[in-house]
Amino acid sequence: MTIYQNLLGEDFKRLHPQLQSRYALPKNKPFCASGKMTLVQSGTGWLYPFLKLATKRKFLFPESGNNIPFTIRNTSRSLSHELDEVYWERTFYFDHVTRYFNAFMTIDSERKVVKDYLGEPSLFYSDLHFNVTPEGHLNIRSGVQRLVIGKLEISIPSFLRGVVEVEEGYDDTREVFTIRVHIQNRIVGRLMAYEGEFKETSI
Template identity: 60%
Template sequence: MFPESGEAIPFTIRNTTVMQENGGCKVLWERTLYFDEKTRKFDATMTIDPVKGVVQDYLGDPSLFYSDLQFNVTQEGRLLIRSSVQRFVLGGKELPIPKKLEGRVIVEEGFDDVKEVFTIHVSIHNPMFGRLVMYAGQFTEKPL
């Protein structure tokens, strides 16, 4: 997503819920990573498609990529999120991404009762190019 990398990178995530005209809601995910030399943003907008039973994830602002997300719970009680259908978003049109170019997303989130922190592990892998993005860490909630 961007060239910087490292360990112990401070970050914030701000989630905002917005009601839609159709009665549904969308969640705006504003992720900010504070690297030593540069601050980077990685934002998304998510809505629920109750007919398909998926979360619709539009990445970027403006959105350049779309992915259906499937949510499950592991035996240990962690949230497991996997991507499925993916598309490029160009000029208001959505074009299928060939399977060989997809970034296959796996996210596992949980809560560490001992440390009293939330945990997250995100991996985005492409069958041709290997790992595209990976981050893992822990965080605490700080309400606004």
């Protein structure tokens, strides 16, 4: 049973069957998929130095575009006898550069949240709240966040946080997974957004 099944409990069964299969994630048997992001938007121009720096940690990036080829790989693995982790590898293939948006996820069973460490090595931490919509989609929203500097984690005030909204679904007609991600800050506006679709591929 993966961290997502543990977190959602009975609600996991309300996900679209294809999403249940996607998030079942047997240990060391990755879910791999490819597709296109119909729209990728970075933050405002003055954020460019920060976004460019973030690319060195496989975090945010400054590029934008349409119909950007995309791959995703999720691997469930055991960190210890009692702790499982899902390693996220998201890759965007722009015309002249390849960018990454990687993460490491575990769960906090007591607080009922996913613990999301973004970047490789991790630069940013966020609580994630997972919910299933009436349509069987997976909805994800952010909560408490911290800046990660080595082993030090510094709490980020609410007005400086990146507000994350994600919705993932499945289109039965076209037989594709759909994804919409929006990350914004209440002061500077959009930090990154992308939306598109992808299909599972063989490993």
